[in-house]
Amino acid sequence: MTGIEPLAVAAAGLMGIGLYGFCLCRHAVRRLLSINLFGNGVFLALILIARRLPDGPDPVPHAMVLTGIVIAVSATAFGLALVRRQARTRGDDET
Amino acid sequence: MTALDSLLALLLLLLAARCVSARSLLQAIVAFIVLGLLLALSWVRLEAPDLALAEAAIGAGLLGVLLLGTWRSLPLGHGNERIPLPWQGLRPALITTGCTVLAVLLTVALHQHPEQAAMSGLAALDQLDAAGVDQPVTAVLLNFRAYDTLLEMGVLLMALIGTLMLDSPLPRDTELPARTMLPATLAQLFLPLILLIGLYLVWAGAYSPGGAFQGGAVLAGAGVLLILTGFGEGDGRDGWVLRALLAGGALVFTLAGLLLIPVTGAFMAYPQGLVTPIMVLIEFSLALSIALSLLLLYTGTPGLRRRGER
Amino acid sequence: MRPDVLPVMLVFLPFLAGLLQFIAGRPAPRLGNVLVGVNLLLVLALIPGVADEGAIVANLGGWSEPLAIHLLADGLALLMLLLTALLAVAVSLYAMAAWRDQHHDALRFWTLWPLLLGSLNALFLSRDLFNIYVTLELVTLAAIPLVLLAGPGKTVDAALRYLLFALLGSLIYLAGVALLYAQAGTLDLALLADALPDSTLAGSLGASLIIVGILIKAAILPFHVWLPAAHGGAPAAVSAILSALVVKAAAYLLLRLWSGPLDPLVTPAAGQLLGALGALAILFGSWQAFRQERLKLVVAYSTVAQLGYMLLFFPMAVTAAWQGAVYHGLAHGLAKGALFLAAGNILLYLGHDRLREMRGIDRPLAVSLLAFGLAGVSIMGLPPSGGFTAKWLLLTASVETGQWWWTITLLLGGLLAAAYVFRVLRLAFLQPPENVPDRPGMVPPPLMAWSATVLAVLAIVLGVVSAPLLELLGSPVGGSE
Structure with a gap:
């Protein structure tokens, strides 16, 4: 081992903070943000893992990150549409 | 170079903490977007410029626009909340402990290197000639x-x-x-x-x-x-x-x-x-x-x- | 025809149908029904090959071993595919009648349902850790819009909660995949067990994250909170798919991964812990099912309970427990499909599903109640149903391993299941009060009533045909026997 890698700490920290936010936040947008924080931590970890190959970064984790980003964003976009719809339904109920 | 990495890591963690703890939803969203851009910056340093591009464009850019748009469509003050601090009650304390333990374990795990290099990755680089790109x-x-x-x-x-x-x-x-x-x-x-x-x-x-x-x-x-x-x-x-x-x-x-x-x-x-x-x-x-x-x-x-x- | 074309077709034909339906923009229920028929034939065509050779493997792209993604159809996958195919036929017939006059909803259903079917097939066939992540997301994102078909206003809360938990679960799973890839350098399930170094923290942590991620997706106690509202609120056909197949798919992954690639990493203590979670789920879910006031919530909480039985494999880990857990998955799938379809018929007739106001529906809804009763027999685990066979196998395992506490759990679970099933039936058969309330709903068409009944009959028949199916399943790959 060659000392501590600061970005590995950041990756682990992002996952920890994301999970913390998911458990404690109540509003759905905040929970979505927390989930994405966790996801960003996972992606950062994968990119760190990709650097372990002797010649050039490992393309397999890189491909996993690209796929993961697109999936996370599309699911989050769907989640945000659900939030907007929820707010509208509540607004209709109140008036 | 490690100094820059350390600074980036610190900033990432501070922004993440800000994103979770900010009382105003707007501030949380802004922290999240800035974090995405910084993350992209760190990926450039980690030999992944194409992923950095994707994160900046999709993860921070497009998602950011969507988050801001959704925030605007919510009634004013909706989503503003103050999450309890770790010492304010048993549940937050337990969750904090759990998440900290998880983060420490993950840090240790991410520092464990196996003896062999990843065989899938090697195979991918090996057969690149046949892939057409x-x-x-x-x-x-x-x-x-x-x-x-x-x-x-x-x-x-x-x-x-x-x-x-x-x-x-x-x-x-x-x-x-x-x-x-x-x-x-x-x-x-x-x-x-x-x-x-x-x-x-x-x-x-x-x-x-x-x-x-x-x-x-x-x-x-x-x-x-x-x-x-x-x-x-x-x-x-x-x-x-x-x-x-x-x-x-x-x-x-x-x-x-x-x-x-x-x-x-x-x-x-x-x-x-x-x-x-x-x-x-x-x-x-x-x-x-x-x-x-x-x-x-x-x-x-x-x-x-x-x-x-x- | 080469046998390895079959698994590929099982994924791609449904996708093709879904995409074409999306482009066409006009509902084509016939296309959907042809598709599920073809899907069933393809699964049946797989049986001889798997029975002869043990497994059929398809290589996607023709690349060499550590790099390419493979599809694997072995006994376990085949049984799940068979369950999916049978349910698909019944649900499609039901849906054809249910959405006959609703152009918009029908279009959405017939677009999403083939895509979900293809995703489920893809999940059951996958032999690659990361590919499983993608299929999990596919299944989730096909399932949640289907929940919304019941009317976005009513189900948006349930859908949002479902999405949040599902997203978190799959990202936790992905974190585990990252750690395992870092250690093993491959994502192929067949290579992982050998490639993983012994007892590193990263390996154990990765395995734990994978398991926790799947537990959230499978709605195992204490992660069940998203399930009842989503499954109870969805349209009947969708509830049947979600309860019988979608959560089951996550439980299936647990069995698949535990007995294969994660085998070197798991410990007996972890097995006992999962078993305890399963037992808690059985008792808590059944008790909640007994206390509900709405029929669909009774059935939904019953799913929380029934999923617990599949976890009883992990503490015992012998062949009988393996067979029992998988068989329970099959029996519960068929029975739960029947229960939800029957509940949908009752809801259609009454206009609501409040238990207290269900009196006197036995005559107009005789066929649907027959389905409910027969499926209830299997849920309670009475002979000669599939549920009985599954519980019998689990009991045998608990005697074999000397872990008597699971015997008690099984017996208590059966009693509680009997309590909530009979509570519903008693209310349904009670004579109506003097002033019969006005019932605006229509008597469900025969297709809707009989598709539920066929599923229920299959759940009973499952108890009689267990020998060939169990032979097909075989024993767990890394199990102790």
């Missing part, structure tokens, strides 16, 4: 593990179908400063450039960092710009051409895979000599599907039209 990540996405990418297009399409079912487009407040911030001339000036960059990125994916995802995201960004500057807007109707383009990325993959079985004898294998043209075809249809899907996820409508058209 020079860029290893593109080769993995479109050839070695094309099946994953096909399924991912399915995810994107279904997220879009789900969003459209909700019928809750982003609010288009007609007299908002959003448009004055981006004067039409500015858009006219930059649009051709952005379109060019998007197309170039798709094309370049075969040889250098870039690819269908980044290119698609940039093209979607051009579309968002068009809408923000008042040239286009979401439409409640769609046509089969648009739907075909949306499904096209997944469809081309499926058909290329199915129809070539008799030729190559294997599924999702491309015949020698035709690899490169097939890859280019797939790449462009993917980019187009991605761009349109992301744009419609942004507007939340099934179709698009020019402003003022009926």
